[in-house]
Amino acid sequence: MAETCVNGGKATFNKPKVELHVHLDGAIRIETILDVAKRRGIKLPATTVSEMTSRCTVDKPGTLTEFLDKFNQFMHVIAGDREAIKRIAYELVETKAKEGVIYVETRYNPHLMANCNVMPIQWNQKEGDVTPDDVVHLVNEGLKKGENDFKIKARSILCCMRHMPNWSMDVVELCKKYQNDGVVAIDLAGDESLNCGTYPLHRKAYEEAEKSGIHRTVHAGEVGPPSVVREAVEVLKAERIGHGYHTIEDQDLYKQLLEQNMHFEICPISSKLTGGCDPDFTKHPLIRFKEDNANYSLNTDDPAIFNSTLDSEYETATQYMGFTEETFMQMNINAAKSCFLPEKEKTVLLNQLYEAYGMINDTGF
Ligand SMILES: [Zn+2]
Numbered sequence: 001m002a003e004t005c006v007n008g009g010k011a012t013f014n015k016p017k018v019e020l021h022v023h024l025d026g027a028i029r030i031e032t033i034l035d036v037a038k039r040r041g042i043k044l045p046a047t048t049v050s051e052m053t054s055r056c057t058v059d060k061p062g063t064l065t066e067f068l069d070k071f072n073q074f075m076h077v078i079a080g081d082r083e084a085i086k087r088i089a090y091e092l093v094e095t096k097a098k099e100g101v102i103y104v105e106t107r108y109n110p111h112l113m114a115n116c117n118v119m120p121i122q123w124n125q126k127e128g129d130v131t132p133d134d135v136v137h138l139v140n141e142g143l144k145k146g147e148n149d150f151k152i153k154a155r156s157i158l159c160c161m162r163h164m165p166n167w168s169m170d171v172v173e174l175c176k177k178y179q180n181d182g183v184v185a186i187d188l189a190g191d192e193s194l195n196c197g198t199y200p201l202h203r204k205a206y207e208e209a210e211k212s213g214i215h216r217t218v219h220a221g222e223v224g225p226p227s228v229v230r231e232a233v234e235v236l237k238a239e240r241i242g243h244g245y246h247t248i249e250d251q252d253l254y255k256q257l258l259e260q261n262m263h264f265e266i267c268p269i270s271s272k273l274t275g276g277c278d279p280d281f282t283k284h285p286l287i288r289f290k291e292d293n294a295n296y297s298l299n300t301d302d303p304a305i306f307n308s309t310l311d312s313e314y315e316t317a318t319q320y321m322g323f324t325e326e327t328f329m330q331m332n333i334n335a336a337k338s339c340f341l342p343e344k345e346k347t348v349l350l351n352q353l354y355e356a357y358g359m360i361n362d363t364g365f
Contacts, residue, residue: 011099011100011311011314012311012314012315012318013100013311013314013318013325013328014100015100015325015328015329015332015356015357016100016101016102016332016352016353016356017099017100017101017102017310017332018101018102018103018104018297018332018335018336018339018349018353019096019099019101019103019104019105019297019298019299019300019310019335020104020105020240020263020265020297020299020335020338020339021105021107021242021265021267021297021299021300021301022092022096022104022105022106022107022299022300022301022302022303023106023107023108023159023189023301023302024088024089024092024106024107024108024139024156025071025075025078025088025108025109025112025113026071026301026302026303026304026305027088027092027095027106027300027302027303027304028074028078028088028091028304029088029091029095029304030049030052030053030056030304031049032078032084032087032088032091033052033056033074033077033078034047034048034049034052036077036078036081036083036084036087037077040077040081042076042077044077052073052074053307055070055073056070056073056074056304056305057070057304057305057306057307058070058273058305058306059273059307060273061272061273061274061275061279062273062274062275063275064191064223064274064275067273067274067305070305071305072123075112075113075122075123076123076124076125078113079112079113079114079115079122079123079125079130080113080114080115080125080128080130081130082130082134082138085113085130085135085138085139085142086138086139086141086142086145087142088142089106089138089139089140089141089142089143089146090142090143090145090146090149091142091146092104092106092142092143092146092154093142093143093145093146093147093149093150093152093154094146094149094150096150096152096154096310097146097150097151097152099309099310099311100310101152101310102152102153102349102352102353103152103153103154103155103336103339103341103349104152104153104154104155105154105155105156105157105184105185105339105340106143106154106155106156106157107156107157107158107159107187107189108139108156108158108159109158109159109160109161109164109167109171109189110132110133110135110136110139110158110170110171110174111132111135111161111164111167111170111171112161113130113135114130114131114132114134114135115127115128115129115130116128116129116130116131116134117131117132117133118131118132118167119166132167132170132171132174133174133177136156136158136174136177136178136182136183139156139182140156140178140181140182140183143155143156143182144182153341153345153349155182155183155184155340155341156182156183156184157183157184157185157186157187157217157340158171158174158175158183158185158186158187159171159186159187159188159189160172160186160187160188160189160202160205161188161189161190162188162189162190162191162192162194162199162202163190163191163194164190165199165200165201165202166201168188168201168202168204168205169201169204169205169208171186171205172186172205172206172208172209172212172214175209175212175214176208176212176214179212179213179214184215184339184340184341185214185215185216185217185340186205186206186209186214186215186216186217187216187217187218187219187242188202188206188218188219188232188236189219189242190219192219192220192221192222192223192224192228193224195228195231196231196235196236197231202236203235203236206235206236206237210237215239215240215340216236216237216238216239216240217238217239217240217241217242217265217340218232218236218238218240218241218242219242219243220232220238220241220242220243220244221241221243221244221245221246221247222242222243222244222245222246222271222274222276223246223274223275223276224246225246225249226246226247226249226250226253226254227250228246229241229244229246229247229250229253229257230250230253233257233262239263239338239340240262240263240264240265240338241257241262241263241264241265242265243264243265243266243267243270243271243276244257244262244264244265244266245266245271245276245277245284245285245286246276246285247264247285248285248288258292258294261295262295263295263296263297263334263335263338264289264294264295264296264297265296265297265299266286266289266296266297266298266299267298267299267300267301267313268281268284268286268298268313268316268317268321269300269301269306269308269312269313269316270300270301270302270306270308271284273305273306281316281319281320281321282320282321284320284321286317286321287321287322290321290322290323290327295334295337295338296331296334296335297331297332297334297335297338298310298313298314298317298328298331298335299313300313314328329353329357329359332353333350333353333354333357333359336349336350336353337350
């Protein structure tokens with residue numbers, strides 16, 4: 001079927017998709033930020049969608065500091081507000097359903113949206129009564145309502161932050177508390193130069209996660225060297241790698257991870273704008289991953305900051321990396337196989353894809 005038309009609003013890959021790496025707080029709609037600010041009486045330096053978009057987005061490769069500064073533009077509007085937290089989770093599901101995603105894993109750090117029981121309180125907020133636990137509960141409510149209204153499946157991953165080791169044990173405890181209620185895994189995000197040798201609390205949190213049957217992914221090798229990927233796999237026992245582009249600079253490690261069928265959560269537009277990869281997409285490590293039949297998925301990471309959609313990622317892969325409909329189908333099947341759903345639900349998801357792709361399933365059913 002010829003469905004790879006990018007014109008006329010038609011999606012590049014117009015079939016069901018799985019997305020595994022999208023930050024909830026990096027996917028907030030600009031309209032929602034303006035709306036919530038108005039309701040809460042928070043003054044913003046911009047009042048229109050286009051002005052606010054240009055304040056919140058990056059359009060050329062920059063530094064991590066520039067990227068992180070974008071969150072300062074809007075996180076104080078959403079954080080500490082129960083209605084807003086629930087709303088952004090709900091709207092993420094709506095957006096993903098529109099993009100043709102049938103299963104999404106969205107991730108966030110609960111402390112960044114709390115204003116109580118968090119040290120230090122973020123975004124210059126005054127102390128309030130929204131705890132990290134409340135945040136997880138609210139996000140779950142939003143996701144569930146979204147699942148119900150838009151008929152897709154959504155789960156969450158809770159992130160530890162590399163620069164905030166003191167939060168990590170809280171994060172793993174929240175993963176445990178909500179293990180059977182929306183939360184499927186733990187993640188570690190932030191500045192990769194802060195390794196776990198120096199910050200043993202992350203390691204402790206991941207040990208606890210492994211002991212408790214919590215799935216594990218780690219942001220590694222995005223901007224940082226292959227040693228960060230090695231640490232993620234060997235010390236933190238990561239089952240998936242967030243990004244992992246720089247893995248290929250260590251051929252032994254890369255070969256080992258290919259043999260292990262390690263899943264790489266690839267985000268092309270993000271990797272260009274964060275300076276993680278060469279801005280020339282025809283030199284992107286994803287091309288190597290594809291040629292080597294690696295296990296990877298295509299994801300948006302922070303679409304609000306990169307002013308991107310899942311379709312623009314697929315379009316990029318088609319235009320610059322030689323992706324075809326066949327490659328996208330196989331890639332989404334790998335994503336489903338590598339998702340953090342319980343086995344039974346994973347089988348259901350896989351069968352949905354096999355059916356939509358007109359493929360005979362290999363799950364034995
Ligand atoms: Zn990320």
